[in-house]
Amino acid sequence: xxxxxxxxAILLLLAGLTSxxxxxxxxxxxxxxxxxxxxxxxxxxxxxxSELDLDVALALGIEPVGTTDGRGQAAPPxxxxxxxxxxxxxxxxxxxxxxxxxxxxQPDLILTGPQKPEQLAILxxxxxxxxxxxxxxxxxxxxxxxxxxxNREAEGQALLERYKARTAEGREKLSEHQGETxxxxxxxxxxxxxxxxxxxxxxVAHDLGLVRPAHQQEPGTTHSMSLSLESxxxxxxxxxxxxxxxxxxxAVDAMRQAEQTPMFQQLEATKAGHYSAVDGSVWTSTGGPLxxxxxxxxxxxMILGSEENATAVAATR
Numbered sequence: 475x476x477x478x479x480x481x482x483a484i485l486l487l488l489a490g491l492t493s494x495x496x497x498x499x500x501x502x503x504x505x506x507x508x509x510x511x512x513x514x515x516x517x518x519x520x521x522x523x524s525e526l527d528l529d530v531a532l533a534l535g536i537e538p539v540g541t542t543d544g545r546g547q548a549a550p551p552x553x554x555x556x557x558x559x560x561x562x563x564x565x566x567x568x569x570x571x572x573x574x575x576x577x578x579x580q581p582d583l584i585l586t587g588p589q590k591p592e593q594l595a596i597l598x599x600x601x602x603x604x605x606x607x608x609x610x611x612x613x614x615x616x617x618x619x620x621x622x623x624x625n626r627e628a629e630g631q632a633l634l635e636r637y638k639a640r641t642a643e644g645r646e647k648l649s650e651h652q653g654e655t656x657x658x659x660x661x662x663x664x665x666x667x668x669x670x671x672x673x674x675x676x677x678v679a680h681d682l683g684l685v686r687p688a689h690q691q692e693p694g695t696t697h698s699m700s701l702s703l704e705s706x707x708x709x710x711x712x713x714x715x716x717x718x719x720x721x722x723x724x725a726v727d728a729m730r731q732a733e734q735t736p737m738f739q740q741l742e743a744t745k746a747g748h749y750s751a752v753d754g755s756v757w758t759s760t761g762g763p764l765x766x767x768x769x770x771x772x773x774x775x776m777i778l779g780s781e782e783n784a785t786a787v788a789a790t791r
Contacts, residue, residue, distance in 0.1 A: 503623050505604040506588075506611065513602045515625055517583040523571055523597075524587035525551055525755075526613065527606050529762030530620040531585070532557050534629050540565045540579045545759045546719030553756040553768050576600050585620060587760070607760075610695050613674055617762050633763045641681045644770050651777055652683040657690060657711035657743065660758035663724035666701050666709060666716065666732070670694035675757045678769040687711040697758065706737045713776065714743035717754025750776045 499515035521540040522528040528541045528550060537559045544551035545568055550558045563579060566572035569587075576584070577600060584603040586594075597603040604623045607616035614634055621630020645652070656679050658669040669676055671686055672695045679686075689708055692698065701708055709716075718725040729751075732738050743749050752772055756765045 501625065503604065505606070505623065506608045506616070506619060507594075507605045509605065511602050511604055513604065513623065514582050517624065519579065519581045519583070520624070521565060521576060521579060521581040521584045521601070522586075523565070523584060524568065524606065524760065525765075526587065526616055526760050526762045527585035527620060528554065528558070529764045530606075530617050530630070530633075531624070533633050533763045534621060534624060534626050536624065536626075538562050539581060540576065542566060542568045542571055544568070544719070544755050547755060551755040551759065551761075551765075552721070552753055553761075553765060557764070571597075573600070583623075585623065610672065613677065613760070613762060613766070620762075637763055637766055640767060640770055641678075644682045644774060647774055648682060648684075648777055651712075654684055654713065655687040655711040656684045656713040656715065656773075657687055657709050658757060659709055659714070659716040660697055660754055661716050661718050661725050661729040661732075662700055663728055664700040665703065665728070666706070667697040667699060668701075668709060669697050669758055673697070674759070674761050674765070675769055678766050679773065682770065682773055684713070684773070695760075703732060703735065703737060706732075706735075706741065710741045710743055712743065712746075712748060714741065714749045715752045715757060715772070715776070716749070717752040717757040719754045719758070747780055748776075 500512050501515045503511055503513055505511060519539045520531060520536060522531055522538045523542050525544060528538065531538050532554065540563045541550055541558070543549055543564055543566065563575065565575040565579070573596065581601040584597055584601050585606050586597065586603055587607060588605060588609050589597070594603060594605070606620045606623065617633060618630050621627055658673070658675050658679070659666045660669065668690050670692050671690065672693055674695070676686060687710070716729060718729060720726065738744060756768050
């Protein structure tokens, strides 16, 4: 932290504008890294520094004063468009927030994903900072932790009950497709990479009764190395979704070009009409309950829409 920023932080804290020490009601919590923290019992000025933190806060009806941009985007994740209040200010890119912007927001609580110790120490100089999840942690467990940090345990549990009810409904709608395979791919400027078996979207697909193809069974929550166009067969499955983080740019251009190649057109999923371009900000990132509900909608639309199209074609013959 630069001396000027550090000096500004001290001045803000001493001024008592949002001085944590001046808060009458506090509580003790333990974050994902085992840190014991004193946080406001009813925080008013919350900043979220990860997609999951923003997702859960909004799902709980909380309006953060600041948040980071979505992964690979210049705004919050696209799937949250219309949910993020206009007054919520961007504090920069994921994993590298603008410290001066953070200071100006005068937060009384910061929520963040995994951070290096030195970065966490800097954030704690600005406001109490809770790490909401650990790398590889199941998103439902992280959701409950965020709800606990925000003193909304009952509401957090209700979010998960809603998700469970929605997945049960989805499994019923997709009863004829249980056990079918789904390939989940992020297209990068260097080429496609499939999401690993334990990634966020993969767990939601699993809850709906779908499975990953045999050649996409590596454990992990991120994605594979980028594949060459000669390896597109690695993407094939009963159903194929491909997303990009941004809506324009090199990755989108590369994906559109690949879609026209004979290799892509020969994939079984493509020939069957079981391919869908999706929002990579929800399908290939780390999400919370709102993202999970969106994934269910996307999967139902793709599969049930394909059924309707097949029925319509058959009726014309």
